[in-house]
Amino acid sequence: ILGTMAGGAADCSFWIRFLRNESKMHELIHEGRAISVARASRLLSSVLYGNRGLDLSVGTMIMGYDKRDGFSIYYIDNTGVRIKGDMFAVGSGSTFALGILDTEERKFDMSEEEAVTLGIKAIRHATLRDAASGGFIGVYLINENGWRKVFSQDLAKAI
Amino acid sequence: MASLLSATSAVHSRNGQSCLPIHSSEGQATIPVRFDGTNLSIGFSTDPTANIIDGSSIDHGITKAPYERSFSPYEFNGGTTLAISGPDYAVVAADTRLSSGYEILSRNVSKLHPLTDRCVLGSAGCKTDVDQLRSVLDIKMKVYQHNHRKPMATPSVAQMLGNTLYMKRFFPYYSFNVLAGIDSEGKGAVYSYDAIGSFERTPFSASGSGQSFLIPLMDNVISHKNRCDERRDLPVEEVVEIVKDAFLTAGERDIYTGDAVEIKIITSEGIRTEMFNLKAD
Numbered sequence: 400i401l402g403t404m405a406g407g408a409a410d411c412s413f414w415i416r417f418l419r420n421e422s423k424m425h426e427l428i429h430e431g432r433a434i435s436v437a438r439a440s441r442l443l444s445s446v447l448y449g450n451r452g453l454d455l456s457v458g459t460m461i462m463g464y465d466k467r468d469g470f471s472i473y474y475i476d477n478t479g480v481r482i483k484g485d486m487f488a489v490g491s492g493s494t495f496a497l498g499i500l501d502t503e504e505r506k507f508d509m510s511e512e513e514a515v516t517l518g519i520k521a522i523r524h525a526t527l528r529d530a531a532s533g534g535f536i537g538v539y540l541i542n543e544n545g546w547r548k549v550f551s552q553d554l555a556k557a558i
Numbered sequence: 559m560a561s562l563l564s565a566t567s568a569v570h571s572r573n574g575q576s577c578l579p580i581h582s583s584e585g586q587a588t589i590p591v592r593f594d595g596t597n598l599s600i601g602f603s604t605d606p607t608a609n610i611i612d613g614s615s616i617d618h619g620i621t622k623a624p625y626e627r628s629f630s631p632y633e634f635n636g637g638t639t640l641a642i643s644g645p646d647y648a649v650v651a652a653d654t655r656l657s658s659g660y661e662i663l664s665r666n667v668s669k670l671h672p673l674t675d676r677c678v679l680g681s682a683g684c685k686t687d688v689d690q691l692r693s694v695l696d697i698k699m700k701v702y703q704h705n706h707r708k709p710m711a712t713p714s715v716a717q718m719l720g721n722t723l724y725m726k727r728f729f730p731y732y733s734f735n736v737l738a739g740i741d742s743e744g745k746g747a748v749y750s751y752d753a754i755g756s757f758e759r760t761p762f763s764a765s766g767s768g769q770s771f772l773i774p775l776m777d778n779v780i781s782h783k784n785r786c787d788e789r790r791d792l793p794v795e796e797v798v799e800i801v802k803d804a805f806l807t808a809g810e811r812d813i814y815t816g817d818a819v820e821i822k823i824i825t826s827e828g829i830r831t832e833m834f835n836l837k838a839d
Contacts, residue, residue: 410727
């Protein structure tokens, strides 16, 4: 299960780490059975809802694979919202990224390479247009066995 | 201390009335003002013949116009810290001046605090919060040592400091930290923090009032940015000289930085301390 972080740096690092620890505890309690994406995402969204009104700033996507639901992505933010979907863009540059994602001819059976290329294109456009986005681009691919990093680029070294 | 230019940008609305924020050691106070577009002066809305407010005086007595005082629990005591990591060393330095507003409280106060034999915490900000944070960390480290029968490794200290800061997320420690030390493999490690515990391992870190003067210099000299010549590894003696030069520059331009620099060099053998005098002006 992967989680992305957008918003307040300290809030995101702390609460994603909390989720990592809770998921580990789940595995230990339930004899090695991995936590489902639905459960993990709900753990995080409950705790963020409980801290509503305290000006936390967290915008994340929790995604992964499990046997019951297949591949799923949950968008979670500091208001406590938790929505399942096929595609999300989060953060200050999300509107720019969505512009790229929505205008591409999206087939629901896009191959892995096409999906990665589209992701890179969307993020690169967001870093171009949004002042608060930039630095590095990192792309991770998730399949039934887990996740791995497939693309990493330092934008200072790019042309 | 508000000039007319900064006043125009600083005016904000409070209950529908334009207010000028006044900064003083008492914290924030606001005085309602009215801008007259024709003669570009600031005057009380209730009394057009009153004198122009220059913002540098706080009226402690009774005034014609109502204003609001508030107590601020925070105070900025000044100072700058810098930490640089190398292949087998870490250098951390901080000036020794303690100030409050325009006054110097002490020229000889240390901002560096060794947490283990291999790890030093440098903090600038509000002295009382810094001292309290250190006490809390010392206690946590002692408990760790008793439970695990070994001193804490530097990456663990880094995570613990991040968590300790986040525990006070809604009433933060006013402490801008840099952590420098040797990690378990013997390499130099430097971690930068914000006030609520977000942290990252970085090649160097500067925090405090003089950080804006130090960071661009470090970007060029240590990270070798915007340079066309060949990069070479810097030995620890050269890095110490760079640190001294950097603090000389920061001391020139930043009023809160000066008096002396305390430099600690951390290697796998231990911690060595050096003092370097700066201008006392």
